[in-house]
Amino acid sequence: MRPTISTRRTGILAILVALAVALAGFVPVDGARAAVQHSFYVSPTGSDSNSGTAAAPWATLEKARNHIRQNNLNDNMTGDVVVYLRGGRHVRTAPFDLTDADSGSNGFRVVYRAYPGEAPIMDGGKAVTGWTRAGSAPYYVADVPESAGYADYFRQLYVGGKRAQLAMSEGIAGTAFWNDPAIPNPPANPDRPDRSYDGIEFPAGSVPDYTNVTDVRLFHIAIGFKADYFPLVDISTSGAYKRVQLAQPHFQVRLNRDAGDSLNFDHTYYFLNAFEELDAPGEWYHNRATDKIYYYPLPGEDVNAVGAHVPVVESLVNIKGRSTTAKARDITFDGVTFEHGNWLLPRDRHIGGTQAEALYADDPFNDPNYDGYGGEVPGQIRLTNTNGVMFTNNTVRKMGSGGIQLLDGAENTTITGNVFHNLTAAGIIAGRWMDVRAGSAARTKNIVIRNNIVTDTGDDFFQATGISLMNTYNAEISHNLVYDTAYMGFHQRKSDEFNLVDGVGKTTFSHNELYNATAKHTWGMYDGGAVYTFGAWPGSSFSHNYVHDHTSSSNFYSDNQSYQTRWDYNVSQDGRFDWSNRYRQPLSVYASHNHTDASNSTTSGAIFDRDGGPHVISDGAWPAEARSIMDSASLQSSYEHLRSKVPATNLANAATLSDSNRSTWDSSLKKLFDETLHTGEASAEQSEAWVQFDLGGDYNAFTFTIQQDNCCTWMITHWKVQRWSASQNAWIDIMPYQAINTTAPVVYKPPTHVATTSIRLFVQNTNTGGKIGVQEFNVTGEAKG
Template identity: 25%
Template sequence: MILRINRSTDKSSNYKTTFSHLRKLCFIVLLVVLTGLVAMAGKPINYYVDPVKGNDITYDGTSAAKAFRTIEKARDVVRTMHANMKGDIHVYLRGGTYWLKSTLLFDTTDSGTGGFNIIYAAYKNEKPVISGGKEITGWNLYDTTKNIYRAYTGKGLETRQLFVNGVRATRARSTVAPSPLTFVKAFGYTAKADVFANSSIPMQQWKNQSDIEFVFKNEWTAPRIGVGTITRNDSITTISMKQPGWGFVTNKGGTSVGGNHNAKGLPWFIENAYELLDEEGEWYLDRTTGFIYYKPRTGENLAAASVVVPVLEELVRIQGADAGNKVSNIQFRGLTFSHATYLRVNGNRGLPDAQNNVIRDDQGESIINAAVNLTYARAIKFERVVFEHLGGNALNMYSGSQDNLVVGCVFTDISGNGIQIGDYKGMFTAGTENYILNADSLVWLRNNDVYNSYFNKIGVEYFSSTAIAATLPVDMDIVHNEIGNIPYSGIHIGWGWDRFATSVSQRTNIQYNYIHDVMSVLRDGGAIYTLGPTNGSATNKGRISNNYIQNVNNQFGALYADEGSSWFDLTDNVINNTPRYAHIWISTIHDININNNYTTTLNNVNKGINTSMTNATLVSNGNWPSAAQKIMNNAGLEKDYLNIKPASGK
């Protein structure tokens, strides 16, 4: 548009005329801009889903009164309009449980476009639960003496968990190891007598012997493997374990069953037999008959209780086509992901964990399944989402996951890891996406951040699990989280030991976290644990600072830089109640600076190259200096996110 101004010899008149025209011009330009913004933003597009009153056939989903019934229907409708987005698209989920029959899939046709997002959010303050579970009803008293109830589930049910009124039940288990046993690496165990475990019935007379599972505690791992058969021939009892899993758990390095840290090869306890069902809160599934058995806790009324078993292993999968064609710009707000299981351990391959719950077998090293999985995914956001009652990991991010954000989320009652960033398969094989030196930045695990989230009761079944783990993170921030009640390490960063001098991993920042009550079951880990090389330098470091660490039940280090770790500054942390505040135990560790920390012990180990531990302030009787108090007060959840923490701390 051209503005024409009439010239005048009268300066005052000229000024007034010019000002008037300029004012009109500004108004016109503003109107054009606002019109453009409205056109760009478009009319808000909202869809609604109601698991109780919704209808996928007759309703169009455009209002709460005409909501769809399933998330899949809403997703499919949104797919038809994602290519030309003029604003964010909201899919509001009403409260209630969305019982999934199969994994909910999102691919590139579900991406937000034009810089906008597709947002799946809780409707107002309601609680939508996305569940992979099945409700169990029809309970009847089965054993009046032992107060054991049972319900028929139908044959073919496979699960490893049961939840009663939102509380995890315990698979029937022993309080002691079977006895007597002699370890035989080739196949299992022998005994020159009957073998007993928490039952007056010898184990060779137990039913469903192939359901029995042996659980071990081997330093920093807790492998599991099932029984094949138990026989008694004359005076000899023979327990043959499942193959090939027995071979995996007995040949996985120093923590092998029968290895350096378990020379006698004996289990810690055993589980999953009806004969072990003797404590309140225990359960057992007889897959041969289709009956599930449960001994209620005091006050539980099974006629009115909500009893759920998870049957799906994966609730949500978000997967792009490849590293150059990623699914992107999808957000989840205020949702709950619940009731997923993990079935590998039920079979013949067992759980041969290396550490950080990493599987080590004839397929190499890999991670266990998660309820929610991302691959080739970018700009995916989880905000105030609850991950609970899950039988594997909660959230996995695989190759090509970049610019994803977890903020204000809760992770609780998880069998495995809370968050696992990156897989381990092929890390030492050139040409694989996970290769430790892969130069293709599109497959890097870059800028996946975790802020203001709450982790509690992680690794409740697989004890070598951690709250947050990452293989080869690049530009990852782990900031202002609370992590507590963990059987192994709180945060586990890196892999590779000293096999490579460098890796693609760099600039991991772990700051302002409150980490407490970790290493409660296993040994040789830390509140914050690093492993393997980085691509760092004197001007390119990771930072571990301003964390408050409390109650680390571990003779190693609250701050633990393990083999190959490099280029980290660990400064201005508070360490309260741990046997050793820092641990650098071998010369493959280099260029680590541990400085200006406050601790209740000066016990440390420092055998690295160019590694320093300086200015540690010893504190006793709770007399923390003001600088330490400031770190303690600022660590953990920030004010706006304190309300995500359950009032009971569960």
């Protein structure tokens, strides 16, 4: 089976199982709803020739918006103007645009709200129907022509609501960079004019003659935080090698900045969206030349029955005032689901290569020494020149880029009680990379991000974080639950690293719970903390946060040029604190009352001014102060219900680990969440170990995902799963033993539905003296009604 990017850990605790014979400022608050002056209704089954009442709803949000504008209903308001969205799919064929003409007034708001008890969806995608078997091949094919409303380009296919895996090759190491003098190139770095290249050479036998080469992307990861997705121009044969020509100018930009370090020819590369790699269940491929899409179903899956969607519209909602003095203000979205937004930029150019949601500039060659950073991954809900916009109780999911993005001049924004999941990039992106010298009116500022869940980001953009700030002022991020992010959980970085900048800083990050950040650690994304800050953000504080089960080594990381910040009352479980010695002089980073069970924290970049620290505990003996911090972090009680809105919880995470066949597991179970545990070796071939998970209920429709650790290229682990049959009073195989020959996640879906209350995971090795290592075990299923 080919490597699978899309499968990930989910749930309250991430199961990071290692087996080695044994399984080893401005603070707006939610208040009472204001009086309602006008109410209008929009329904997917309505008509814009109707009157907009509950009995005769309109069909489009544009009709409601225009009616309010044209009749001046938002001038001199005496109550809120509420547009109720009825349940069902409000299919978008273009962004929904709001301007300062659509603002509230007199302290009242224009509100776009879910009708009580219903679940409206603003859908930027289109269903893919009419799947047919492609002859005797195991995959299915459907038509997706632009003439029928499909986008020319998209990077996602959602089958049964889940993101499918783009067809992908195994990892291939390059042999050389290459350059053809006949091909004009952008300018090379003046310091290294010899580094002017057109692409990368690979052994000829490792690269097939791919169909539609320009649809293929070359994927690459290096130095722990740079992931690249390069468009291809051509593949040609040169003796014993295949020459892969990559699109310019961005390949040369990457070489100019990082050649030989984060971008070298002998790194491992993967070919994405290649028809010839469509060889494993769960994979798909898009042929833009023929307007066809292909999908290889999972065992027992009927793609026509479960449904499939692709994104179409890029940017579902744009709220944009005319200027910093004519802002769109006092607008609310409440209880709406947004999904299937597209991102067209990767169609024609490289993405990634920088850090987190930062991107390379569109035109970097005005300055040959330009470092490449110049923009951000876009959000699907974008705010520019806004004041007092609120997002409450919404769900943002299945997006081809990020969630909510606060751009120039977005101020006094409140984002509370929302769920963000299954996104390409961060749930919330605030600030502009290149506006570091923006004036006060254009600064992204006064932000409240409170009681939200952000999870499952970055399956097709490995630099994705959970919440990402760039050049913001006065942001409060509190009581959020952030987990299963490809890269960092929380990230803030200013573009002018070495200088103090007026109006950048004062971040308050408190009472948040983060876990399983850098979820793509096994692919090489590891260089950063779950909570990370870079550059001078004076007046910022990090307090009462709980970080655990992070797959990198640093849970809290104060990095380059940190200045005038405080780190107090935080708990770091299964990871260290890093207060980097690359601080701004004089040292002004202060810390106190922090707790960790890691003994290798970096402390030279902090002044411990109250109680010393961080305090190191052992054997889980957290003191009362630490336990109080753990208990008070995460969602507040009135927002706990949001957890149920995140699908596909890993049943293994919440299960009771009740039994095993090795007494040594008793001590190992204490370290089940420590990814670095690779102790012990098998003494003979076929050494078998198992562990039992009691699920706490009766489940069926299982999918199992397993990933072995990255210990050794020669290691082959076999695995199987059993279920408990009460009627037979016996353990029955759900799946037989099968080999794992990759360090990527492997998915198995039983061909028939079986129900059980308990399962057992079995593993064994085939090498004498070889290790058995399981990085991750994920179980999803449906509660049996």
